[in-house]
Amino acid sequence: MTGIESKQMAETIYDVLQGVRDPEIDSVSILDLGMVEGVEVEGSLAKVGVLPTFTGCPALGIIQRDIVNAIIEVDGISEVEVNFLSKPIWTTDRITDQGKEQLKEFGISPPPANHTPGEPWEIPCPYCGSVYTTMENLFGPTACRCILYCRSCKNPFEAMKPVANIGDE
């Protein structure tokens, strides 16, 4: 396979990964969540680098399986290797704009841009857009989410916890 062919193959694989979703938030692909760090093709072997969102996320095994099942269908690929990388660290600013919109569709308010770790952040309701909201629980149904209540449209909703690299104090 030439360099150009490998590159084209990698692009095909990226297209396929668009269909692999977070099993716990199935409106968003792992690409839009910013979990894919790189795709390499060596002959018929595809290598995918994946960044875990939260360390203890039980969905990681399922995501790994789904990636393999999706890519193995690509013509010319006979082996798939998924590597969970410890560097770089996944942060919520890796989520694409499209990913943020899709999170809202799922009823999850996307993480804020330019948030200072440890500081409070403004969380708009994904349904009505109001910021007249209260934090009910910093933790939620999955490690990456928290639970809020919108005082404007009176809906409970969830938000993604902001995750940023913490500097040294």
Place this chain on the structure above:
Amino acid sequence: MAQDMALVELLYSLADDDFILAYRGSEWLGLAPHIEEDVAYSSINQDMMGHAVKFYSILEELGEGKADELSHMRAPERFRNAVLLEEKNGEGTYLEQPQFDWAFAVVRNYFYSIHKKIRMQSLKQSSYEPLTDSASKVLIELQYHLMHWETWFKQLMSSTDEAKKRMTAAIERCWNEMDGVLTLGPFAEEMTSKGYIASEEEMRKKWLVHMEKTFEQVGAPLPGGLGMTKGNGRQGEHTGDLHQALSTLSEVYETNPAAGW
């Protein structure tokens, strides 16, 4: 090549601390003071179990054995967690008449999380790269745990007389065993001289400085000297509570260690 004992022992203490405390936390599921706390506490335990997996995985890469076996099949005396973290949540079991002590849960987790932050900040500068990478990731998640436990600690310490009484008893109990958490164990000097982690003295001092601040904020006197009365877990000394925990948590795994759970 012979194993670097200082590194291996350090990794066991990191992994076992999170593993056993997360296990004790998991026993609270359905029993926490209210349903939102059940959601929060189980989420924290899940994170901590994830941190333990990270450290066990490094041990696996170093040839110590499979992560699942390290957590489920080791004899109690091979565990390096602090005794404070293995102790039962209270009288009874989670299945039968659980008379668990919430003040103990709050104080133990709060004291531990503060130390964990200091420890992880030090590991971020570690000479062993897998540790620096892991610490950076753990610190992000730990930040949320700390916010949670600090809120509980401060609110209960500023609450009713009954709450203060229970908290004071839990503080005394944890303080008497906390040195077992703060100690690095028999390989302490080598761990530090090889640049894996800061010295025990430095980290203990930082922890005490933080405690002084917290206790001042809630207007409570800082207890006296720290203790380690029930044994040094870092050198394999444990109580019957660890035996009980390990036999319970490995019951299913032992029925068929070859299966994928």
